[in-house]
Amino acid sequence: MATIINLKEIKSIIKSVNVVAAMEEGFIQYSNGNTVVPPVGELLFEKPKGDAHIKYGYIKNDAYYVIKIASGFYDNAKLGIPSSQGLMLLFDQKTGVPKAVLLDEGYLTDIRTAAAGALAAKYFAPKNIKAIGIVGTGIQAKLQLQYLQEHTPCKTVWVWGRNLKNTETFVKELEADFDIQIAKTTTELAKNCNLIVTTTPSELALLKADDIQKGTHITAVGSDTEHKQELESNLLKKADIVIADSVPQSKSRGEIYRAVTAGAISENKIIELGTAIQHSALQRTNEDQITIVDLTGVAVQDIMISKAVYTNYIKK
Numbered sequence: 001m002a003t004i005i006n007l008k009e010i011k012s013i014i015k016s017v018n019v020v021a022a023m024e025e026g027f028i029q030y031s032n033g034n035t036v037v038p039p040v041g042e043l044l045f046e047k048p049k050g051d052a053h054i055k056y057g058y059i060k061n062d063a064y065y066v067i068k069i070a071s072g073f074y075d076n077a078k079l080g081i082p083s084s085q086g087l088m089l090l091f092d093q094k095t096g097v098p099k100a101v102l103l104d105e106g107y108l109t110d111i112r113t114a115a116a117g118a119l120a121a122k123y124f125a126p127k128n129i130k131a132i133g134i135v136g137t138g139i140q141a142k143l144q145l146q147y148l149q150e151h152t153p154c155k156t157v158w159v160w161g162r163n164l165k166n167t168e169t170f171v172k173e174l175e176a177d178f179d180i181q182i183a184k185t186t187t188e189l190a191k192n193c194n195l196i197v198t199t200t201p202s203e204l205a206l207l208k209a210d211d212i213q214k215g216t217h218i219t220a221v222g223s224d225t226e227h228k229q230e231l232e233s234n235l236l237k238k239a240d241i242v243i244a245d246s247v248p249q250s251k252s253r254g255e256i257y258r259a260v261t262a263g264a265i266s267e268n269k270i271i272e273l274g275t276a277i278q279h280s281a282l283q284r285t286n287e288d289q290i291t292i293v294d295l296t297g298v299a300v301q302d303i304m305i306s307k308a309v310y311t312n313y314i315k316k
Contacts, residue, residue, distance in 0.1 A: 002090075002098035005313055010104050017308045019115040020122070020150060024277060026059075026304035027119070027245065031274025034060050037299045040249065044225065048075040051225055052086075055299035058093055064310075065093045068302040070109040074201055082139060084110055088306040100310045108309070112301040114143035116245065117197055117219045120293035122151045123276065123283045124241065125195050125217040129154040133193030135186060135207070135230065136200040137161035137170040140221060144197045145174065155179050158189045162200075187211045198222050198230040209234040214288045221295045223254045231255045231292070233264035240289040241282075246298045247272045254296040 005013075029035050041054030050073035058065035070086035077083065084106030090099045102108065129152045134141045137159065145157065157174075160183040161167035171180045183189035190196065190211035198206065200222045207218070209232050218239075222230050236242050236259040247270055250256035259265045273293065276282040284291055 003100045003310070003313070004103065005100055005309065006103050007105050007107060009313065010102060010107060010309055013309050013312045014108075014111060016312060017305075019111055019305060019308070020118050020147070022304040022308050023112060023115045023119050023301055026300040027116075027274035027298070028277060029059050029274070030246070030298060030300040031272045031278075035300050035303075036060065037246075040253075040299075042225065044227075045073070048073060050074060053224070053297070055297065055302055057299040057303060059300070059303060062303075062307075063093055064099065064303070064307055065091050066299070066303045066306050067091075068109070068299065068306070070106050072201065082106065084139065088302060090306050090310050100306075100313075102306055102309060108305050109297070109302070110139055110143055112305045113140060113221055113295065113297060114147040116295050116301060117144045117221060118147040118150050119277075120219045120243070120273070120295065121148055121195060121217065124243065124291040124293055125152065126215050126284070126287050128287065129195045131156040131158055131193040131195075133157075133183070133189040133196035134159045135189065135196065135198040136222065137163070137166045138199060140199040141170065141197070142174065144199060144219070144221070145178070148195075148197075152195070154195070157181070158183045158192050160184075160186050160189045190216070200230060201228055202230050203227050204229065205232040205235075206230050207235060208232045209238045212238065212290060214290060217284070217291045217293075219293045219295060220255045223258070223294070224296045226253050226257060228253075229255065229258045231259075233259040233262040236292060237264040238290060239292045241271065241284065241291040242269050243273050243276055243291070243293040244270050245273045245293070245295045249296045249298065250294065255292070255294045
């Protein structure tokens with residue numbers, strides 16, 4: 001019988017897991033061809049607005065395979081519940097026997113995405129970060145900022161959100177640990193920050209090429225369908241380095257998909273994250289480069305984090 005691990009237990013376990021290191025290992029395995037990760041299953045909803053993604057796969061010769069269902073319903077705040085929901089299913093790779101049901105309510109997806117953002121900053125952010133810009137005010141915005149602290153001591157933050165009340169709440173919740181300024185526009189945010197993370201479900205570009213100063217690193221995590229876009233396509237054209245968490249996925253979703261479709265960049269410009277991690281020549285080489293990492297979310301992240309939770313759970 002499969003073990004059921006609830007959210008409270010998951011949150012307790014994850015404190016002892018080095019999630020950033022797990023993400024790094026997972027991306028390397030993925031880019032080295034040691035995984036089986038089929039295309040993302042996707043459901044898009046209109047009333048209310050939302051999306052559900054089914055991501056699944058396995059690492060070759062590993063103990064498990066994983067199926068993850070995660071959704072984002074963006075009117076959930078009106079109901080007093082998080083926009084992210086979901087669960088992860090862990091199976092024995094040799095027998096197919098269900099081993100665990102992780103009732104994480106989307107929490108592990110949020111955590112592994114934030115950890116991937118920290119990993120991107122580790123290899124592509126400038127050494128001297130003068131200010132961190134956060135576009136968006138939801139749970140992912142908060143987690144991205146918190147996980148970035150593993151790789152930068154910078155406490156100066158600019159935040160922009162569509163809703164001023166939500167933006168002010170973001171500041172109140174984090175002002176004990178950070179010096180946060182509210183940007184009136186994304187242009188103002190970009191002019192003051194050289195590390196920016198975008199976390200919204202926007203379908204209209206929020207950051208423009210002309211807004212970005214040299215030496216800026218951008219991690220884009222919000223655009224995970226073909227319709228979403230946070231970065232103007234010309235911004236990817238302007239960038240010195242453009243990284244995809246998954247080159248195959250970038251052909252159908254995310255900022256890279258939109259930029260290639262618009263003719264702003266060619267597919268030849270794209271480097272995969274797991275490949276770049278292993279080769280310093282593919283990483284940032286000077287402080288003037290503009291770098292972009294497009295995170296659409298890859299099943300190997302779910303494999304790594306669910307496996308870590310389960311193996312730590314059975315050790316108890």
